[in-house]
Amino acid sequence: MKDTPVKALVEVDHLWRRFDVSKPWLNRLIEGAPRQTLTAVADVSFEIIRRETFALVGESGSGKSTVAKIIVGLIAPSAGDVRIDGISMSDPAAAAQRAQLRRRIQMIFQDPFASLNPRWRVARVVAEPLRAFGLMTEQQAIEVRVAELLTLVGLSPEDAVKYPHEFSGGQRQRVAIARALAANPEFIVCDEPTSALDVSVQAQILNLMRDLQDQLGLTYLFISHNLAVVRHMASRIGVLYLGRLVEIATPDELFGNPQHPYTRLLLDAVPDLEMTGRVRAAVEGEIPNPISPPSGCAFHPRCPLAFERCRSERPELAAAGGRMVACHAVAADAR
Amino acid sequence: MTAPLLSVRNLRVEFPNRRARLVAIDDVSFEIGRGEILGLVGESGAGKSVTGAAIMGLLEPPGHMTGGEIRLDGTRIDTMPIDQLRRIRGKRIGMVFQDPLTSLNPVYRIGAQITETMRVHANISEADARARAIALLAEVGIPAPENRIDAYPHELSGGMRQRVVLALVLCTEPELIIADEPTTALDVSVQAQIIALIKALARNRGTSVMLITHDMGVIAEVADRVAVMYAGRIAEIGPVRDVLKAPQHPYARGLMGAIPSLAKKAAGHDGRLTLIPGNMPRLSAIPEGCAFNPRCGEAIDRCRAERPSLLPAATSHVACWRVTS
Numbered sequence: 071m072k073d074t075p076v077k078a079l080v081e082v083d084h085l086w087r088r089f090d091v092s093k094p095w096l097n098r099l100i101e102g103a104p105r106q107t108l109t110a111v112a113d114v115s116f117e118i119i120r121r122e123t124f125a126l127v128g129e130s131g132s133g134k135s136t137v138a139k140i141i142v143g144l145i146a147p148s149a150g151d152v153r154i155d156g157i158s159m160s161d162p163a164a165a166a167q168r169a170q171l172r173r174r175i176q177m178i179f180q181d182p183f184a185s186l187n188p189r190w191r192v193a194r195v196v197a198e199p200l201r202a203f204g205l206m207t208e209q210q211a212i213e214v215r216v217a218e219l220l221t222l223v224g225l226s227p228e229d230a231v232k233y234p235h236e237f238s239g240g241q242r243q244r245v246a247i248a249r250a251l252a253a254n255p256e257f258i259v260c261d262e263p264t265s266a267l268d269v270s271v272q273a274q275i276l277n278l279m280r281d282l283q284d285q286l287g288l289t290y291l292f293i294s295h296n297l298a299v300v301r302h303m304a305s306r307i308g309v310l311y312l313g314r315l316v317e318i319a320t321p322d323e324l325f326g327n328p329q330h331p332y333t334r335l336l337l338d339a340v341p342d343l344e345m346t347g348r349v350r351a352a353v354e355g356e357i358p359n360p361i362s363p364p365s366g367c368a369f370h371p372r373c374p375l376a377f378e379r380c381r382s383e384r385p386e387l388a389a390a391g392g393r394m395v396a397c398h399a400v401a402a403d404a405r
Numbered sequence: 406m407t408a409p410l411l412s413v414r415n416l417r418v419e420f421p422n423r424r425a426r427l428v429a430i431d432d433v434s435f436e437i438g439r440g441e442i443l444g445l446v447g448e449s450g451a452g453k454s455v456t457g458a459a460i461m462g463l464l465e466p467p468g469h470m471t472g473g474e475i476r477l478d479g480t481r482i483d484t485m486p487i488d489q490l491r492r493i494r495g496k497r498i499g500m501v502f503q504d505p506l507t508s509l510n511p512v513y514r515i516g517a518q519i520t521e522t523m524r525v526h527a528n529i530s531e532a533d534a535r536a537r538a539i540a541l542l543a544e545v546g547i548p549a550p551e552n553r554i555d556a557y558p559h560e561l562s563g564g565m566r567q568r569v570v571l572a573l574v575l576c577t578e579p580e581l582i583i584a585d586e587p588t589t590a591l592d593v594s595v596q597a598q599i600i601a602l603i604k605a606l607a608r609n610r611g612t613s614v615m616l617i618t619h620d621m622g623v624i625a626e627v628a629d630r631v632a633v634m635y636a637g638r639i640a641e642i643g644p645v646r647d648v649l650k651a652p653q654h655p656y657a658r659g660l661m662g663a664i665p666s667l668a669k670k671a672a673g674h675d676g677r678l679t680l681i682p683g684n685m686p687r688l689s690a691i692p693e694g695c696a697f698n699p700r701c702g703e704a705i706d707r708c709r710a711e712r713p714s715l716l717p718a719a720t721s722h723v724a725c726w727r728v729t730s
Binding site for chain 2: 238270272273276298335336
């Protein structure tokens with residue numbers, strides 16, 4: 071994707087994030103326990119092009135949410151950088167430009183029960199970005215804008231005077247989306263936006279998000295563990311395993327012909343709604359402890375294709391037939 | 406067909422509050438045969454878990470049964486005195502909950518929890534119980550069970566804990582297992598392992614399973630028959646293939662259309678998911694007649710006035726006037 075003429079809106083460049091999970095200092099002193107670090111995100115690079123939906127999938131502990139939080143600037147990377155519209159999210163010299171950039175990035179969280187202040191009326195929740203960025207000061211104008219936003223997400227302007235507890239889960243997620251849209255952002259990071267919702271409500275929210283993307287020209291980073299939802303939403307998909315990207319491909323490529331053995335395992339593990347009666351390969355093992363990941367390719371202990379090189383040398387993400395795959399076996403096959 | 410293992414007839418569960426009596430389960434009837442896996446699906450608030458709790462006699466007050474009967478192997482268990490019910494609960498009916506960490510006692514080793522359960526329900530020695538516990542842990546796929554038996558729950562991963570819970574349920578050799586969202590808290594690759602395990606156990610031991618879940622994919626993989634619940638009632642019940650592939654009740658059809666598919670990109674036209682208009686009714690405001698009628702595109706006058714009975718339609722039973730009349 072490096073040589074696309076379209077300039078990417080978001081560039082994630084060799085991103086690392088390590089967390090210190092050592093025991094307290096006194097325990098280390100007495101028990102002689104060593105310092106321990108957990109590498110949540112390891113050398114992750116990808117680009118998101120304007121108006122596309124880039125999805126990150128992976129199981130728990132794969133680093134999906136950490137990547138999302140680094141991109142919006144909620145946590146700092148240990149190494150590497152994120153550039154949005156060319157502006158670095160960590161470079162101190164770009165602080166002034168970054169303040170301008172903030173308005174253009176918003177986030178939608180998983181749990182609409184936790185992400186809305188229960189003591190605030192919906193009008194205040196939705197208007198918060200307008201006030202925080204100083205976009206509007208006049209009460210009259212704010213009220214008009216809030217009514218407009220609530221209508222946009224399929225709620226009624228009269229809902230503005232209600233409290234979050236008066237809404238169902240799906241309606242609350244609509245409020246969260248209205249808040250995210252308040253400051254006219256270009257880029258929205260959606261961290262498991264429908265995981266807490268029932269399927270019929272999930273369908274409503276997914277359709278709404280697609281309509282809003284078409285209407286407002288939004289760019290999404292879509293984080294989910296649900297492969298079917300990702301297939302429905304994404305224009306490109308990155309698969310994470312233990313903090314590393316193992317494959318980047320379009321939905322048709324990824325689901326039609328998965329290359330990386332982990333992607334294949336993941337797709338094979340999804341319950342088969344179509345009931346084709348296919349025989350699934352037995353899935354072995356679980357995600358290893360990220361504090362002490364396996365040497366070489368992190369997936370090699372569970373991989374049916376693993377050979378000697380996989381145990382010693384970490385595969386790099388490399389182009390393989392229009393997509394990116396990090397696997398020695400796949401690379402050897404292509405040659 | 407021989408007599409069913411579990412038979413639920415006209416079950417009604419109410420939760421009275423200050424203002425009204427909320428009907429969580431309204432006239433629900435179904436049966437589970439020996440060795441059969443029945444899936445119970447529906448969205449939040451449809452009454453899936455309450456049905457499971459009613460069978461176990463574990464309804465949270467103020468909720469209580471106000472009608473119907475529950476029979477296990479022909480014997481009524483809903484009216485049974487508590488001391489008799491205790492001998493059935495855990496022994497003849499086992500229960501698996503969503504979160505394995507909260508169903509295990511964190512301060513006891515897993516082996517102690519399994520042997521204790523066995524010795525409550527059967528007269529066997531400590532050593533025999535331990536040997537059987539190791540065999541059970543091996544059966545549910547725990548590697549090195551002779552070492553793991555002395556582990557505490559926090560030392561195991563989520564998937565391993567759910568296996569321990571299954572071993573704990575199986576140790577009394579129950580005839581029926583009620584599994585309430587057993588894989589919802591697990592990652593997909595682990596979920597697939599647990600699903601395969603439940604299926605194998607039911608097949609090998611002839612255990613009946615009532616599987617409560619909101620995940621249609623899990624149902625498609627495991628269940629023999631499926632009941633789709635809506636607002637405390639069964640909308641459609643039948644063989645899993647027929648209900649999932651060709652649902653007849655408008656709600657079941659809408660629900661299937663709302664699920665994004667792995668196999669194909671677009672479910673509806675221009676890549677949009679089909680939607681069921683409106684929201685689930687609150688328990689305090691369940692509509693007259695068919696509970697689904699305000700959201701149903703095909704509702705006729707009769708649907709608004711008269712509640713449809715669950716009647717045979719093709720291979721299934723459907724509660725819909727448009728389908729059954």
